[in-house]
Amino acid sequence: MLAISRRTPCTQVAYHYSRRAGLALMATATLVGLVGCTNDEELATTAIAEWVETNPQVVNGSVPMEAPPFTRLRAPDLGPVLGFHLEGQDENERLETMRTLVGDALAERTVDVYPVEKNSFLSTGEMLYLPAIDPARLQDADARELLETLNADHPGNIYLPFTTSRGIAYLPSHDSFRELDGVEPDPTFVAFANLQDHRDDDREAFLDALVDEGLLRSEDRRVLTSNNDVILGEWTGSRGFSGYPKVARLYFATEKSRGRIEFTEGKFPKRVYPRLKLASATSEELLDIQPARATRHEGVQVTFTQRKIKSQLREIPAVREYLDGISPYNRMYQDAKTVLAGDTKTTGVYQVNITAHGVGGYKPSPMADILLEGPTTLHVFEVVNPDAPLGEATTLSTGLGGSSVRTRIGQWKFDRMERIFERETELGVQRIGEATLRFDYAPSTSAQMDSLTKLGLASEGLPADGATKTIECKLFREGEVFRAEQCREIKA
Structure with missing residues (x-):
């Protein structure tokens, strides 16, 4: 197309816009009544032709998408999608027609996906197709590192804490508020029971039962206590709170408890949280890796199989009785109570989020059955060239009325100048130019109109x-x- 400038010579403009009618330059000049290159008609031709070019009047149509409402294909690496069909579906006229457009307009791709039906108040029966991960990625070095991270972090292990509050702590050294001298806490220290007052008979029976099993040893000693803290040593500080002297029974881990009692450090260096392991979990195989969801930090959501092994400690009557006496609303003990009730599966499919901040969000995977069954193949018709012939297209999305793809039909283009005249208005005399536009079909669309x-x-x-x-x-x-x-x- 001729690039129109407001100072384009009149002979060039007249020749360009007379080509459709097959008129010569002088015939065009006669049609519009030109008398020389300074004629207002010629200036109007240039101005209106320029306006039409800078304000294109494109006509679009819409092609319904193949997918029904409440269906989404979650595949961000794909471009605009006209439709898809599952492997094994019968051929139909629409499918055959889409395949006639494969080439310049569409590309047919196969994608392994997991079909998931989502039911909620607003989207009953919504189908969501999640892309399956490349099987090779589940075996590469990064995947093995993820599996090692899972087994090092022990998500899925189930423990019985030794306290109902913030934990048992010993103070191995002084801080800005305390001065300790000769404090040598035993690293195997687990818990203490106050023998002087505020006794907890159920908890003491639980601890003494572990002593009977050889998992703990106990000794009675006068110590300084403060809430759940106990100072194993002499207090010689001259400032700060020194605690209350109490006669207490101290409990320590034994060689037999190795691997059954774990010590987890708290937020403060002096505070530890001993806990009894009731079930261990080994992560065995990765099933899926996706970007982490519902987390503020970037990372991955990993779905994996896990095998749980229950400890015989859960069969100790005192352990069961101790848990029975704890409120069912105490979240710290919910998992332990589940183990004792026998509801923990020995194998299962779980998911966690692994980010730079650690492992979190451990829970059974809602896609367990689907992942174990394996993916299905989806044939996707992707718009690969927005200009031939489907125009700018939308991605597949949900909607009560379904979705569609916009297709470029053609464009109105400047054809010829008709006349200029003056019109009386309330603001005075206004010069008006009148021109004819002609509709040109996009070549690729014109060739595919029957298919569309x-x-x-x-x-x-x-x-x-x-x-x-x-x-x-x-x-x-x-x-x-x-x-x-x-x-x-x-308008007529």
């Missing part, structure tokens, strides 16, 4: 190839040229 119509393109109301319409524009003189504004179609 079979796909559901609504052709009613679309202009025919070569159709014309008349527009009028307000003309404003700016020095030696005109400027066209407020162009609109003249």
Whole structure:
């Protein structure tokens, strides 16, 4: 197309816009009544042609997508998708028609996906197709490192804490509020029971039962206590809170408890949290790796199989009785109570989020059955060239009325100048230019109209190839040229 400038010589403009009609330069000049290159008609031709070029009037149609409402394909690496079908579905006319467009317009790709039905108040029966991970990635070095991280962090291990509050602590050294001398806490220290007052008979029976099993040893000693802290040593500080002297029974781990009692450090260096392991969990195989969801930190959501082994400690009557006496609303003990009730599966599918901040969000995977069954193949028709012939397309999305793809049908282009005249208005006399536009079909769309119509393109109301319409524009003189504004179609 000729690049239109407001100072393009009149002979070039007249020749360019007379080509469709097959008229010579002088015939065009006669049609519009030109008398020399300074004629207002020629200036109006340039101005209106420029306005049409800078304000393209594109006509689009819509092709319904194959996917029904409440269906989504979660595949961010794909471009606009016209439709898809599951492997094994019967061939139909629409599917065959889409395949006629494969090439310049569409690409047919196969994607392994997991079909998931999501039921909620707003989207009953919604189908969500999640892309399956490449099986090779589940075996590469990064995947092995994820599996090692899981087994090092022990998500899924189930413990019985030795206290109902924040934990048992000993103070191995002084801080800014305390000064300790000769404090040598035993690293095997587990718990203490106050023999002087505020006794907890159930808890003491639980601890003494572990002594009987050889998992703990006990000794009675006078110590300084403060809430759940106990100072094993002499207090010689001259400032700070020194605790209350109490006669207490101290409990320590034994060689037999190795691997059954774990010591976890708390937020403060002096505080530890001994706990009894009731079930251990070994992560065995990765099933899926996806970007982490529902977390503030970047990372991955890992789905994996896990085998749990229950400890015989759960069969000790005192352990069961101790847990029975704890409120069922105490979240610290919910997992332990589940183990004792026998509800923990020895194998299962679980998921966690692994980020730079650690492992979290451990829970049974809602996709366990689907992942174990394996993915299914989806044939996806992706729009690979927005200009041939489907235009700018939308991605597959949900909606009560379904979704569609926009397709570029053609464009109205400047054809010829008709006349200029003056019109009386309330603001005075206004110069008006009148021109004819011609509709040109996009070449690729014109060649595929039959196929697009079979796909559901609504052709009613679309202009025919070569159709014309008349527009009028307000003309404003700016020095030696005109400027066209407020162009609109003249309705019959």
